[in-house]
Amino acid sequence: MANTDTSSRPHRVCFVCTHSLTLATLYKGLFPYLRSRGWEIDVIVGDREYRDFPVEHFGDLQPHIIPMRRLPSPVADLKGLAQFVAFFARHRYDVIHVSTPKASLLASIAVTLTFNGRVVFVYRRCVYELMSGLKREVYLSVDRLIARLSAVVVPISRQLQVFLRDAKVCASNKLLLIGSGSSNGLDTRRFRLTPENCAAGESLRHELGIPATAPVVLFVGRVCGEKGVDLLPPIFEQVRARYPDAHLVVAGPDDPRDRASAETERYFTQQRFVRRIGYVAKTEPYYALCTVFLFPSFFEGFGNVLLEAAGMERASVAFKVPGVEEAVADGVSGILVGKGDVEAAAAAVCGLLSDPERRRGFEQRARRRVESEFEQSRIWADIESMMLRLATA
Missing domain, CATH: 3.40.50.2000 (Glycogen Phosphorylase B;)
Known part of the structure; x- marks a missing residue:
């Protein structure tokens, strides 16, 4: 036995x-x-x-x-x-x-x-x-x-x-x-806004050719249909209508089982304000670089990248779907909108970009939440x- x-x-x-x-x-x-x-x-x-x-x-x-x-x-x-x-x-x-x-x-x-x-x-x-x-x-x-x-x-x-x-x-x-x-x-010692991580974020901004004052919207995850990546272009187009200098960074591996649409792939590779990155083992510089974390996934077991963003003091915008609802406390550590609601997601991102003081409140509460519940x-x-x-x- x-x-x-x-x-x-x-x-x-x-x-x-x-x-x-x-x-x-x-x-x-x-x-x-x-x-x-x-x-x-x-x-x-x-x-x-x-x-x-x-x-x-x-x-x-x-x-x-x-x-x-x-x-x-x-x-x-x-x-x-x-x-x-x-x-x-x-x-x-x-x-x-x-x-x-x-x-x-x-x-x-x-x-x-x-x-x-x-x-x-x-x-x-x-x-x-x-x-x-x-x-x-x-x-x-x-x-x-x-x-x-x-x-x-x-x-x-x-x-x-x-x-x-x-x-x-x-x-x-x-x-x-x-x-x-x-x-x-979450390793809250690794995912925190240290001077080293901030410096790595600034170095990454320079490496990616993103202007110093440009707001950055970040997605991290498998690049596939169920993660909602086909909605990133229409959401971001509405953001750019208000913030023409904004940049979108998409970091994560392609998923051959559930590929993003050809139109989405063209958008990622052809638009000068989009940076398409593959799999990233060390994600802290990307969170440090970004202004808002956008995660339009249609469902999750548990959205671990949302905890990472919170540990790095970044507010998230995501859909109100299973798995995400527990990783993000709506109105506390981020903003949840209806599943597939492109207009509401874009409005939430723009709202955070337009009000740094309000955004900072989300960032601080997000950090406190992961420290108390997910250490x-x-x-x-x-x-x-x-x-x-x-x-x-």
Whole structure:
């Protein structure tokens, strides 16, 4: 059996997620923290696309690769399941921490078949939010299976917690919200408006050729349809009608599964007042550079970039949708408008640009909120406490 006497050895945990980008962006700092607490850690991802895992954020990390495809693929999925079974037959853990749909499904089944440790299922987002009919029911059934095979299900927001309960995906006694939500909290020492970050922002402004007095609207995230990037051009055109010297900076990788429209891509690449940046590992200079953070996503599990902007004392404008509503306190740390409302989003951005004193109030409240509710060290302590309960049960 997996959980024999653990008193004479370190506790062991395996983290599993589908995409290396997820690992690179959503687990920073957690592994060094857990190792400092005596945990032995292994990591499994489904690809080698991202290999930049800085030692200061991940320690000495060499992920195991078990190929996985996000979309259903019976042959590839069965092959992946066989590899997971072989892996968990060779390696024993106290806790297996899974997230993202395909990785969670394959790993939780393999753990059960090999009588390995206890599964923690981190529920990051409802991938079938915009689906209906049979397709939605299939995805619901998959989530119910993963939840059944898990010891604990951790939704990363209160809204997801309510959804999982009301949709009968998971029994209430298995659900555990860590802190006020999010999966990894915010490193408020890294994301703060230090002189170094301000200087890096000014250097970036010069590098990008943005005039010293020009207001900057920033988007950070995957450049894809569900993130609302096709609405960035019409929103920003209305902003430029009032502020002709304003610039738009779009930072993030393209998502081949849900590409932005060709018209949007042309706008990003051809307009002289737009700067299109790819994936950015160090985002602090971009937040320091910007005047307002604009995030027109249609739905989120939890909008982590909104916490980053808040930590950097930047007010956000976003849609009032699940996941975003908890990352931004409307009227406190930013402004939320109706989903897809281009005019209201543009008006909110312009309102913040036109009133620096009001904008500064949002910025200060945003910083205080992330310090009090989302400080990373508190989230990590709660994660470890949960895992210890499972490892020693």
